[in-house]
Amino acid sequence: MNATLLYIEDDPEIGEWVSSFLKEKGYQVIWLKGGEKAVESAASCKIAILDVMLSGLDGFTVGHRLKRAFPGLPILMLSARTSIDDKLEGLQFADDYMTKPFHPEELAARVEVLLRRSAVHSSEPAVLKHLTVYEDENRIVNRETGEEILLTGKQFQIFMYLFRHQGRVLTKEQIYESVWGESYIEGDKTLMVHIRYLREKVEKDPASPEIIETVRGLGYRVRA
Template identity: 35%
Template sequence: MKQETILLVDDEKEIVNLLDIYFRNEGYRLLKAYDGMEALDYLREETVDLIIMDVMMPRMDGIAACMEIREEQNMPIIMLSAKNSDMDKILGLSIGADDYLGKPFNPLELVARAKSQLRRYHRFNKDTPVKPSENELIFEDLVIDIGKHEVSVDNRKIKLTPREFSILELLARHQGQVLSMEQIYTNVWSDPFLDGGNTVMVHIRNIREKIELDPKRPCYIQTVWGIGYKLDRPS
């Protein structure tokens, strides 16, 4: 089995070295960078399965680096930050991060979150052959190719993060059925719901901005006020 590679990006070398120990003990291959520009240099040369990246760094911060990475690649990104307000978390998720963990954190929790992200990422990107009827979920001109982890609208390829893809797939598998924010969160994040409502709303907004011609008048993902969301024609 191929050894998975994690890129650690943080200007605090003590944190990087500590996490290096924890993840190497779990059998991962580690790359270490100390700002966003160094992380981008690694990604031009290396195949990376997961990125763990601090927000506040010199030269290029984590937000700018995450945005640039998302232009080309869809591996999971976990953001770390000493800023723990809801708005900081929403910003991190809205620019393409898949998870957000405040500092200080328990390294064992970060390891657990990383494993969860990697399982989900490889499940959606595995090369196991499937029948065409099982491989694609279709709604109107929206096509979700499960095997290739690709989405297209009217034959136009759409770049989604792994988390966005998981949400859209979940809605597509329950077309016309209203799913609550709690159902979406627990299915996609595999964590207790707690305060996950804002997280779901941010991801739904991001998906709409990518697949809808007019996100304010969605043709695919409909809001059912007070309940949740569904993939359906507008009423």
């Protein structure tokens, strides 16, 4: 099965045309008409294709959020904007930038290039305590039992955000805003609840966590 692509385009006619073409090429396509759920949807994707001029969150904002959450995720920007300033802004985080109108075969070719480049630079599985983390496959395995640890989308995003910043204390605000893409409201217990359930799955003893450490008054960190 070919890679799963995240495609964000709010124009229904263009979106249907592009997503249908990519499916004909053999890709699995998650098509969103807005960027609010982009980070949540990207966890299973190998590449993101973003339109710049979206209603609600613009493509630049969505792109930055995706790169913070998934630094290795290739991003291809699509835009009717042709100015050099727009291209430079997009290429601060994106891996490629195509201007509209475009030929679908060129889009497919650029997707293939980004996927090949990503595969070449894919990282080896990482070991963390009793866990093996297959970042490119979105999998975590308990090395002692050989069993895959099944996480929800949010749990996986939280874990990977902490994992990619091993040894660094991350505030609740940083984690929440990266994973949910929204401003953190002081007193919100959502993240704390997710961390508790996450520990129940990845820790040997959730009551005495060895992987996800609470730093009182500051936030959390994954011990390097």
